[in-house]
Amino acid sequence: MENNILRIEHLTMQFGGVVAVNDLSMEINRGEIVALIGPNGAGKTTAFNCVTGVYEPTNGQILFCGRQIARSSPSGKMRKIYAGNDASAFVGDSVRLSPDHVTKLGIARTFQNIRLFSGMTVFDNVLTAKHLRRKSNFLTSTLHLNYAEEKRMREETRELLKAVHLLDVADEMATSLPYGKQRLLEIARALATKPTLLLLDEPAAGMNPQETEELSAFIRHIKDEFQLTIFIIEHHMNLVMDISDRIYVIDFGRLIASGVPDEIQNNPAVIEAYLGGGDE
Amino acid sequence: MKEFASDKKSRVPAFLSFVVIALFYLAVFIAEQHLPATSMLFTVLKKGATYALVAVSMNLLNGFTGIFSLGQAGFMLIGAYTYAIFTIPLEQRESVYQYFQGGAVHFTVPVPVALIFAGLAAAFFAFLIGLPVLRLKSDYLAIATLGFAEIIRAIFQWNQLGPITNGSNMLRMFPNFNDFNIRNASGEVTVYLSTTIPFIIAGVCIALIVLLIHSGYGRAFKAIRDDEIAAEAMGINLAHHKQLAFSISSFFAGVGGAMLAMYQTTVQAKSFTSAMTYEILLIVVIGGVGSVTGSVFSSFLFVACSEWWLRFLDEKQMIGTFEVPLLRNGFRLVIFSLIIMIVVLFFRRGIMGTKELPDLFRRKTKEGIK
Ligand SMILES: Nc1ncnc2c1ncn2[C@@H]1O[C@H](COP(=O)(O)OP(=O)(O)OP(=O)(O)O)[C@@H](O)[C@H]1O
Numbered sequence: 110m111e112n113n114i115l116r117i118e119h120l121t122m123q124f125g126g127v128v129a130v131n132d133l134s135m136e137i138n139r140g141e142i143v144a145l146i147g148p149n150g151a152g153k154t155t156a157f158n159c160v161t162g163v164y165e166p167t168n169g170q171i172l173f174c175g176r177q178i179a180r181s182s183p184s185g186k187m188r189k190i191y192a193g194n195d196a197s198a199f200v201g202d203s204v205r206l207s208p209d210h211v212t213k214l215g216i217a218r219t220f221q222n223i224r225l226f227s228g229m230t231v232f233d234n235v236l237t238a239k240h241l242r243r244k245s246n247f248l249t250s251t252l253h254l255n256y257a258e259e260k261r262m263r264e265e266t267r268e269l270l271k272a273v274h275l276l277d278v279a280d281e282m283a284t285s286l287p288y289g290k291q292r293l294l295e296i297a298r299a300l301a302t303k304p305t306l307l308l309l310d311e312p313a314a315g316m317n318p319q320e321t322e323e324l325s326a327f328i329r330h331i332k333d334e335f336q337l338t339i340f341i342i343e344h345h346m347n348l349v350m351d352i353s354d355r356i357y358v359i360d361f362g363r364l365i366a367s368g369v370p371d372e373i374q375n376n377p378a379v380i381e382a383y384l385g386g387g388d389e
Numbered sequence: 390m391k392e393f394a395s396d397k398k399s400r401v402p403a404f405l406s407f408v409v410i411a412l413f414y415l416a417v418f419i420a421e422q423h424l425p426a427t428s429m430l431f432t433v434l435k436k437g438a439t440y441a442l443v444a445v446s447m448n449l450l451n452g453f454t455g456i457f458s459l460g461q462a463g464f465m466l467i468g469a470y471t472y473a474i475f476t477i478p479l480e481q482r483e484s485v486y487q488y489f490q491g492g493a494v495h496f497t498v499p500v501p502v503a504l505i506f507a508g509l510a511a512a513f514f515a516f517l518i519g520l521p522v523l524r525l526k527s528d529y530l531a532i533a534t535l536g537f538a539e540i541i542r543a544i545f546q547w548n549q550l551g552p553i554t555n556g557s558n559m560l561r562m563f564p565n566f567n568d569f570n571i572r573n574a575s576g577e578v579t580v581y582l583s584t585t586i587p588f589i590i591a592g593v594c595i596a597l598i599v600l601l602i603h604s605g606y607g608r609a610f611k612a613i614r615d616d617e618i619a620a621e622a623m624g625i626n627l628a629h630h631k632q633l634a635f636s637i638s639s640f641f642a643g644v645g646g647a648m649l650a651m652y653q654t655t656v657q658a659k660s661f662t663s664a665m666t667y668e669i670l671l672i673v674v675i676g677g678v679g680s681v682t683g684s685v686f687s688s689f690l691f692v693a694c695s696e697w698w699l700r701f702l703d704e705k706q707m708i709g710t711f712e713v714p715l716l717r718n719g720f721r722l723v724i725f726s727l728i729i730m731i732v733v734l735f736f737r738r739g740i741m742g743t744k745e746l747p748d749l750f751r752r753k754t755k756e757g758i759k
């Protein structure tokens with residue numbers, strides 16, 4: 110089995126004149142919990158969006174389990190205003206997958222600004238995320254000939270809700286839940302797509318201290334139970350230091366440090382970035 | 390352990406709804422046997438059933454998939470013409486297509502097959518225009534679909550297509566709702582079905598749409614409606630699902646168009662105006678965007694008001710010797726518009742919101758228990 114799950118090579122994402130991610134290279138191995146940290150506006154979410162196919166990178170390539178899921182070089186107008194790293198390294202054969210395709214390959218995510226399906230119940234939110242692994246087509250599905258499949262999906266949905274302790278609110282509207290529970294629901298929904306790699310964008314944001322406390326145990330638990338590799342963006346340093354195997358730190362889109370938690374904690378560049386950033 | 394409605398839904402409300410609907414069908418059938426066939430009631434029921442189907446098909450797009458399309462009249466037109474073209478009896482073609490030497494089509498198909506053709510033709514056009522149009526965002530999509538409907542209307546009146554569409558002349562003589570009545574050898578009607586059969590056609594189609602909405606695909610449509618970015622991140626292919634919803638909605642709009650042709654007994658492209666689409670949109674809004682029950686309910690209400698209950702406003706009325714002022718031709722439309730404005734202003738979520746028939750029973754039974 111391929112040990113390398115995600116490899117990002119010289120990723121640059123430029124919006125107009127803003128270079129949000131600048132020459133970022135990193136890799137994640139099977140079974141790891143890897144954190145991406147950095148001050149506000151450092152480009153963390155943008156990096157996630159490149160991995161999941163929401164954005165087409167300006168330059169660089171991304172491999173998932175050895176397979177190219179994105180590859181591009183500056184083109185069109187961008188060629189003139191490009192302000193990133195070496196523009197010639199990834200010329201030719203660009204690869205662009207849509208977000209749903211990336212999810213089908215096994216990368217699931219949660220959102221920094223919660224994006225639940227607001228018109229649906231908690232249960233249906235998770236059930237809907239099972240749709241992509243369907244065997245039925247719209248005819249068999251309409252005529253409810255996929256009875257066995259539907260039953261299995263509902264069963265699995267119930268299991269997932271049990272795992273995140275939301276089974277007792279299964280029939281409530283998703284958006285009526287408190288913030289912390291909505292975050293857990295987003296994780297359950299992402300898990301429903303049966304990912305290999307789970308991307309969590311600030312899962313503790315909006316959680317109370319106790320929920321944050323429980324979150325690290327929870328993340329470890331789902332990692333083992335669902336054999337996941339986890340890539341997490343988080344501002345709560347206690348949480349990050351507690352669960353991460355390795356940490357990458359970016360500032361203004363650039364990688365400024367990487368290593369195990371102890372190394373990062375004592376890294377002068379990191380301390381400088383956070384103190385200089387002022388926000389933290 | 391506690392039970393959850395999400396898996397072990399009480400079947401009682403669904404069963405009650407089913408009973409109510411069955412009784413309603415029975416009532417229609419019985420009324421049809423005993424009341425005079427010319428009664429205004431049947432006009433309303435027939436047109437109401439037709440509009441109910443079209444409104445539900447529009448709701449599938451606007452209310453359940455979040456695609457704001459205004460092409461309904463165009464797809465109805467395609468359905469109506471397809472139905473008519475394939476069902477006008479051969480011996481009548483000479484007179485119908487009098488300017489086009491009896492037309493180019495020289496065969497007919499049975500009515501049920503023609504209804505399916507009507508749907509397929511509309512779905513096919515939807516599939517073709519869906520590729521470019523569905524990439525557009527809300528308002529642009531609305532304008533593009535509206536434009537499509539106008540173009541279709543023009544094309545069907547084009548003289549060069551006369552051998553098929555009869556140009557700007559009307560199509561007629563095809564089987565209509567009255568042909569569903571069963572007659573004895575001497576031509577007397579023994580069983581009246583001219584209202585019941587349209588009800589069955591619309592009912593089957595709406596049932597299929599409801600089944601679709603409750604399937605995995607329906608959930609995917611709703612996910613797209615609620616949040617496209619999240620839907621795509623959960624592996625739902627936006628282009629594929631929007632295309633599917635658009636084609637299926639248009640299929641049923643096409644069948645609805647065929648029903649309208651039967652109701653009117655004639656078809657002419659120029660009557661499928663954007664005003665027709667707005668009427669249907671109003672029905673959907675009044676009933677509740679996202680409620681099938683609401684769309685059906687408000688279709689009948691809308692048709693009853695516009696065709697029947699408010700008719701008196703167009704005529705002079707005397708109370709004793711007092712002539713009620715204002716009542717004259719056209720006043721009905723004023724009142725009608727007022728009612729609509731009031732509904733839109735004060736009942737923004739429509740009559741039903743997003744509730745369905747079984748939900749009405751659900752609330753009642755809950756109150757009964759607790
Ligand atoms: N779609 C976009 N168009 C233009 N600029 C963008 C876009 N997305 C992000 N940016 C810019 O890129 C930079 C990085 O933003 P990003 O959201 O990736 O930061 P972040 O590290 O996730 O920050 P935070 O901790 O606040 O979530 C910001 O300056 C932001 O304004």
Ligand SMILES: [Mg+2]
Nearest residue numbers: 153154155221
């Ligand atoms: Mg962010």
